[in-house]
Amino acid sequence: MAASACNEGASGMPEKLDDVARLAGVSAATVSRALRGVPGVAESTRTRVLAAAAELGYAISPAASSLATGRTGTVGVIVPFVDRWYFARLISGVERVLRDAGISLLLYNLGDEPGRARFFAGLPLRRRVDAVLVLSLPLKETERELLRSLDVPLVTIGTEEPGGDSVGIDDHGAAVTAMRHLVQLGHREIAFIGERPPIPLGFTTPLRRLAAYREVYHAVCREDGREPEPAFETGGGFTVAGGEEAMGTLLGLPRRPTAVFAASDEMAFGALRTLRRAGLRVPEDVSVLGFDDHDLADLLELSTVAQPVAELGAWAGGLLLARLSGGKIATSPSILGTRLVLRGSTAPPSVR
Amino acid sequence: MAASACNEGASGMPEKLDDVARLAGVSAATVSRALRGVPGVAESTRTRVLAAAAELGYAISPAASSLATGRTGTVGVIVPFVDRWYFARLISGVERVLRDAGISLLLYNLGDEPGRARFFAGLPLRRRVDAVLVLSLPLKETERELLRSLDVPLVTIGTEEPGGDSVGIDDHGAAVTAMRHLVQLGHREIAFIGERPPIPLGFTTPLRRLAAYREVYHAVCREDGREPEPAFETGGGFTVAGGEEAMGTLLGLPRRPTAVFAASDEMAFGALRTLRRAGLRVPEDVSVLGFDDHDLADLLELSTVAQPVAELGAWAGGLLLARLSGGKIATSPSILGTRLVLRGSTAPPSVR
DNA sequence: CGGCGGATTGCAGGCGCTTGCATCGATGAT
DNA sequence: ATCATCGATGCAAGCGCCTGCAATCCGCCG
Numbered sequence: 213m214a215a216s217a218c219n220e221g222a223s224g225m226p227e228k229l230d231d232v233a234r235l236a237g238v239s240a241a242t243v244s245r246a247l248r249g250v251p252g253v254a255e256s257t258r259t260r261v262l263a264a265a266a267e268l269g270y271a272i273s274p275a276a277s278s279l280a281t282g283r284t285g286t287v288g289v290i291v292p293f294v295d296r297w298y299f300a301r302l303i304s305g306v307e308r309v310l311r312d313a314g315i316s317l318l319l320y321n322l323g324d325e326p327g328r329a330r331f332f333a334g335l336p337l338r339r340r341v342d343a344v345l346v347l348s349l350p351l352k353e354t355e356r357e358l359l360r361s362l363d364v365p366l367v368t369i370g371t372e373e374p375g376g377d378s379v380g381i382d383d384h385g386a387a388v389t390a391m392r393h394l395v396q397l398g399h400r401e402i403a404f405i406g407e408r409p410p411i412p413l414g415f416t417t418p419l420r421r422l423a424a425y426r427e428v429y430h431a432v433c434r435e436d437g438r439e440p441e442p443a444f445e446t447g448g449g450f451t452v453a454g455g456e457e458a459m460g461t462l463l464g465l466p467r468r469p470t471a472v473f474a475a476s477d478e479m480a481f482g483a484l485r486t487l488r489r490a491g492l493r494v495p496e497d498v499s500v501l502g503f504d505d506h507d508l509a510d511l512l513e514l515s516t517v518a519q520p521v522a523e524l525g526a527w528a529g530g531l532l533l534a535r536l537s538g539g540k541i542a543t544s545p546s547i548l549g550t551r552l553v554l555r556g557s558t559a560p561p562s563v564r
Numbered sequence: 565m566a567a568s569a570c571n572e573g574a575s576g577m578p579e580k581l582d583d584v585a586r587l588a589g590v591s592a593a594t595v596s597r598a599l600r601g602v603p604g605v606a607e608s609t610r611t612r613v614l615a616a617a618a619e620l621g622y623a624i625s626p627a628a629s630s631l632a633t634g635r636t637g638t639v640g641v642i643v644p645f646v647d648r649w650y651f652a653r654l655i656s657g658v659e660r661v662l663r664d665a666g667i668s669l670l671l672y673n674l675g676d677e678p679g680r681a682r683f684f685a686g687l688p689l690r691r692r693v694d695a696v697l698v699l700s701l702p703l704k705e706t707e708r709e710l711l712r713s714l715d716v717p718l719v720t721i722g723t724e725e726p727g728g729d730s731v732g733i734d735d736h737g738a739a740v741t742a743m744r745h746l747v748q749l750g751h752r753e754i755a756f757i758g759e760r761p762p763i764p765l766g767f768t769t770p771l772r773r774l775a776a777y778r779e780v781y782h783a784v785c786r787e788d789g790r791e792p793e794p795a796f797e798t799g800g801g802f803t804v805a806g807g808e809e810a811m812g813t814l815l816g817l818p819r820r821p822t823a824v825f826a827a828s829d830e831m832a833f834g835a836l837r838t839l840r841r842a843g844l845r846v847p848e849d850v851s852v853l854g855f856d857d858h859d860l861a862d863l864l865e866l867s868t869v870a871q872p873v874a875e876l877g878a879w880a881g882g883l884l885l886a887r888l889s890g891g892k893i894a895t896s897p898s899i900l901g902t903r904l905v906l907r908g909s910t911a912p913p914s915v916r
Numbered sequence: 917c918g919g920c921g922g923a924t925t926g927c928a929g930g931c932g933c934t935t936g937c938a939t940c941g942a943t944g945a946t
Numbered sequence: 947a948t949c950a951t952c953g954a955t956g957c958a959a960g961c962g963c964c965t966g967c968a969a970t971c972c973g974c975c976g
Contacts (some may be wrong), residue, residue: 229932273691317672340626494947508804582962
């Protein structure tokens, strides 16, 4: 009979609760309760109802259910990009735990300003989701207000929003560790490839990593009694091409860095390429350190700061579920650990 | 007044059609019509209604609307992975055109068999979407049946489903072109890194590329009066690590290929790495040709077959929209073009 | 000046499911 | 044996929006 379920279901109009009720010889109310597992239905009845539902290939109408309960069984996930490694990975992590819990994921890509504006103007999420997940996208005040007006739990990854759960890593700490590694290797002239203001979409991550860079680099300069080189702070737009270009700029400087810390592996990849093209060897001539532990970092022998991306997503998803099931957890940022992964792209500076 | 919209909306219960109606001094029916732009509403009235709606920060309830109309304003997108370059890119392409059209995207990742089974068992898409988009995932007969029972337009990318629109590339043709390039360079011993049976998830793409490889390679062997080397057909699971391993196997063969055609750039990357580690130079010692034109292919100087991934997604999205607006287009597969991108990883075999 | 056709609007009955409350037995206590 | 009790069900009133149909209102024609 199991097989017949599909057949029945496939033909004609989808059945309603009433149809199942009739077949099972009970009322629609009972079917509703039985199907959702609410207590107050005799076990025998429940079994009968389940059988009837299966036989008809019945599936509840989310719209009707949602209208009646106010719950939707879906969460909105807002991302600035979907085709960048980090975000794709994050989404993947979130999706897994959400789907396991039977809740669907509505995806919104707000990478472009016009799109972002339109999104918040129309706010298609309104009454369409039970919760919202914002990935690495710092909200403007008005946007935050709008999202809050949805009156659903909000969890963010990579940014802290007052009144919402957040999960992330210790960007500053991780970047400091990375920089210290370079310093310990003996580097004094360290450049940074990150993002220059104005920072697109208002990302804050690049800022935090930049701050850490500056902190360490400036301290080193102070020790050496030298002025820090402001031109060492370059922007790479978090893309390979951007990193490539930034590295080019760096190589054109009269005062050349012996090591480069890139705020993302993708930019580090670009830097690697520019260096190779310039005939410079890594790490002999220049050390390069990335951030992310991108899938291909291993391939390119890139030393980097590994962050548990998929786990961040999964954790955020878990938080969301907890909220949805009425958990009264205190909202506090969850910080997941990072670790320095040393591969072949960093070494002591060569003595010239 | 524009700013006040948010404020009003942010406070208390969300308003209903009636509230707007009252404020505008008309009936709910009129508001409904005015808001949706259906004809039959005086321009002056419509303006008044729009103003009232804006003032209240009113947003329609998708659930109620959906219940009444049967339309949901969302489409389901089914993918086998979201964190692989190709798929992330595809999703990105789809999302853009869908969001521009104001329709939301429900994402389902069916990468693992248990998850896939559960998905089709529960079929959360039922009555939840206006259309379904399946990315590169060949459906089993029962699955196809189930999806069809949803009674909504179905469009696929990378696979052809009877009775559904599909968009894709000419895998066979593209692969033949790639192989011919290798042959024209003078290679006779060409290996393949793709996927070995049993092919996970039932993908067909690897098969098509393999067939093309075989066709060309065998022809070459025939010309040379030699037996084709079956061990040249290796599987790399479409991952970097898999490609790495496959290349290792290839290098262990007594009869060594002078060129390798990988069915994906990721696998080619892996192959590149193994070669580098083995001290072999590319392309001097071994030529490597990929497939996809991955973001990093350029970085790694990988020659490859470029396919317009984002465009495939966008095109599929467009098809979907056309279907949704009742277009009576004939369902026929759309084939987008590919092109060979020659970079530094292919060259004539060295004369030994 | 009455009657008409077309453009606007309002009415009311759903759409399919949920849930507070009433109903109905059957059970256990008295 | 009788009545209170408790579990299992059924009733019916929504949830918020859509839409066929009827009611109005106007400008015009005859």
